[in-house]
Amino acid sequence: xxxxxxxxxxxxxxxxxxxxxxxxxxxxxxxxxxxxxxxxxxxxxxxxxxxxxxxxxxxxxxxxxxxxxxxxxxxxxxxxxxxxxxxxxxxxxxxxxxxxxxxxxxxxxxxxxxxxxxxxxxxxxxxxxxxxxxxxxxxxxxxxxxxxxxxxxxxxxxxxxxxxxxxx
Numbered sequence: 001x002x003x004x005x006x007x008x009x010x011x012x013x014x015x016x017x018x019x020x021x022x023x024x025x026x027x028x029x030x031x032x033x034x035x036x037x038x039x040x041x042x043x044x045x046x047x048x049x050x051x052x053x054x055x056x057x058x059x060x061x062x063x064x065x066x067x068x069x070x071x072x073x074x075x076x077x078x079x080x081x082x083x084x085x086x087x088x089x090x091x092x093x094x095x096x097x098x099x100x101x102x103x104x105x106x107x108x109x110x111x112x113x114x115x116x117x118x119x120x121x122x123x124x125x126x127x128x129x130x131x132x133x134x135x136x137x138x139x140x141x142x143x144x145x146x147x148x149x150x151x152x153x154x155x156x157x158x159x160x161x162x163x164x165x166x167x168x
Contacts, residue, residue: 004090004094005094008094008095011095012095012096017100017101018091018095018097018099018100019099019100019101019102019103019128020087020088020091020099020101020102020103020125021103021104021105022084022087022102022103022104022105022112022116023046023087023105024039024046024052024075024080024083024105024107024112025046025047025048025049025052025105025107026046026048026105027045027046028044028045028046029044029046029083029086030083030086030087030089030090031082031083031086035079035082036079036080036082036083037079038074038075038076038079039075039079039080039083049107052074052075052107053068053070053074053107055074056070056071056072056073056074067108067109067110067113068107068108068109069109069110070109070110073109073110073111074109075109075111075112076111077111077114077115080111080112080115081115081118081119084112084115084116084119085119085122088102088119088123088125098123098124098125099125100125100126101125101126101127101128102116102119102120102125102126102127102128103128104116104128104129113129116129117129
């Protein structure tokens with residue numbers, strides 16, 4: 001996104017954990033549009049997730065992994081792989097280090113997931129989907145969760161209730 005360089009400048013030198021939210025659906029790509037023609041519109045911007053989802057009949061979503069399944073994946077693997085790696089490279093260029101984790105943004109197809117997994121493996125980056133598979137969403141975390149009620153949500157209690165252990 002346009003604000004990435006400014007954000008990287010603002011946090012440079014701070015001792016914080018930085019991650020990357022891989023995006024295929026909003027704004028301009030890092031890659032040259034001609035290198036990822038199926039992901040961009042005629043202006044060279046990403047095609048929105050709604051339009052991409054409408055391109056091929058959606059068969060459903062794996063709620064645990066958040067992967068959307070299609071009759072024909074609208075995201076060609078080679079193109080999302082190229083854009084994913086280019087976004088990681090841009091992150092490294094802007095921040096002077098690789099991200100500690102990668103998280104998917106919005107619509108994620110099988111090819112998007114596979115490309116992200118391949119890039120995280122190559123760059124030795126944690127993929128948040130690995131964590132989410134191990135620790136699925138807590139009850140109520142997205143059901144009406146607002147900024148106002150996040151402070152009252154008992155994460156520890158929910159983890160213990162579900163039989164998970166907290167490591168300190």
